[in-house]
Amino acid sequence: ETGVTQTPRHLVMGMTNKKSLKCEQHLGHNAMYWYKQSAKKPLELMFVYSLEERVENNSVPSRFSPECPNSSHLFLHLHTLQPEDSALYLCASSQLRDSGEQYFGPGTRLTVT
Amino acid sequence: GENVEQHPSTLSVQEGDSAVIKCTYSDSASNYFPWYKQELGKGPQLIIDIRSNVGEKKDQRIAVTLNKTAKHFSLHITETQPEDSAVYFCAALPGFRAGNQFYFGTGTSLTVIP
Numbered sequence: 001e002t003g004v005t006q007t008p009r010h011l012v013m014g015m016t017n018k019k020s021l022k023c024e025q026h027l028g029h030n031a032m033y034w035y036k037q038s039a040k041k042p043l044e045l046m047f048v049y050s051l052e053e054r055v056e057n058n059s060v061p062s063r064f065s066p067e068c069p070n071s072s073h074l075f076l077h078l079h080t081l082q083p084e085d086s087a088l089y090l091c092a093s094s095q096l097r098d099s100g101e102q103y104f105g106p107g108t109r110l111t112v113t
Numbered sequence: 114g115e116n117v118e119q120h121p122s123t124l125s126v127q128e129g130d131s132a133v134i135k136c137t138y139s140d141s142a143s144n145y146f147p148w149y150k151q152e153l154g155k156g157p158q159l160i161i162d163i164r165s166n167v168g169e170k171k172d173q174r175i176a177v178t179l180n181k182t183a184k185h186f187s188l189h190i191t192e193t194q195p196e197d198s199a200v201y202f203c204a205a206l207p208g209f210r211a212g213n214q215f216y217f218g219t220g221t222s223l224t225v226i227p
Contacts, residue, residue, distance in 0.1 A: 004156070042117070042217040043157075043202070056214065090156050100145045100164075100206060102215065104156035 003027065004105035006091050012111045013081065021076040021108045023091030031097040032074040034066060037088040037107065049074060050097040081112045115140040117205050119218025126193050127226050134221045136203035137185045143216075145206040146186045148177060151220075152199045160201075161188070193225045 004025045013019050025032060034046040048056030049068040063085075065077040074091055091105040116139040126132045136146075144165035149157035163170045163177045163186065170177050174193075179186040190197055203218040 006156075040219060042219050043204075043215075045214050048214070058214075092156075101147070101159060101162065104149075104158070106154070106156045 004091055004093055004103050006089075006105035006108050008108060009106065010109045010111075012113060013078070014113055015081060015083075017081075018077070018079040020078065021089055021091075021110075023074040023076075023105055025072055025074075025091075025093040025103070025105075027093055027095075027103060029093040029095050029103075030071055031094045032068060032071075033092040033094075033102065034074065034076050035090040035092060035104075037090055043090070047076075048097060055097060078110075081110075083112050086110055086112045115143060115205055115207050115216040117203060117216045117218045119203050119221060121221060122219065123222045123224075125224045125226060128193060128195060130193055132188075132190045132193055132197070132223055132225075134188045134201055134203070134223070135185060136187070136205075136218050137183075138205040138216070139184065140205070140207050141181075141184065142207045143205040146177070146179060147204050147206075147215075148175075148188050149202040149204070150199045151202065157202055190223075193223075195225050195227050198223055198225045 007022045031050045036044045046060045047066040052068050063080050067075040088107040090107045092102040094102045119136045147162035150160045151157045161177050163179050174191050176189045200220045200222050202220050204215045
């Protein structure tokens with residue numbers, strides 16, 4: 001596989017569930033990102049990892065918990081979410097944190113019921 | 114922080130016509146401006162970008178222009194085709210400093226009518 005992959009592509013979960021989103025990049029990049037995409041809103045940066053270290057956390061509620069075990073994999077652990085958390089969650093990677101070009105995965109469409 | 118505004122939010126053109134999408138930004142330190150195309154069910158894909166030391170860049174049917182003085186940049190698509198139908202996003206990246214991140218526009222939904 002090439003590029004940035006995300007699983008699952010679709011997820012429906014109740015507010016009391018715990019689930020995880022997975023992202024994998026096959027580009028040899030050193031920085032990875034989680035974004036939230038909601039209708040009619042700009043992409044919202046949630047977390048940034050550079051060389052497996054979290055370097056950005058944009059006031060994201062603690063019910064979202066990221067994990068970066070190595071430079072190729074990124075997880076977003078979800079628990080006790082709210083209906084307003086329903087959105088498309090996009091993972092991206094770049095060569096370096098400030099290199100400019102970011103490559104996005106296809107996203108996970110999350111619905112919280 | 115940076116604020117990026119994008120217009121129009123929707124755009125319909127006849128096949129073969131040109132399409133122009135405009136973005137403005139507020140932070141004069143921004144120095145990198147990518148454009149992304151997002152098709153239904155897919156993530157955003159980088160289609161063209163421009164850095165602040167360049168005024169215009171072209172790649173086949175797409176071009177981007179940058180006016181640093183006015184703080185705006187535009188995407189131009191010529192000879193549009195139905196497969197150009199998608200949502201297009203602009204973004205701005207302030208200069209390299211701590212806390213650096215992309216700021217995105219709200220997107221333009223482009224429909225090319227056959």
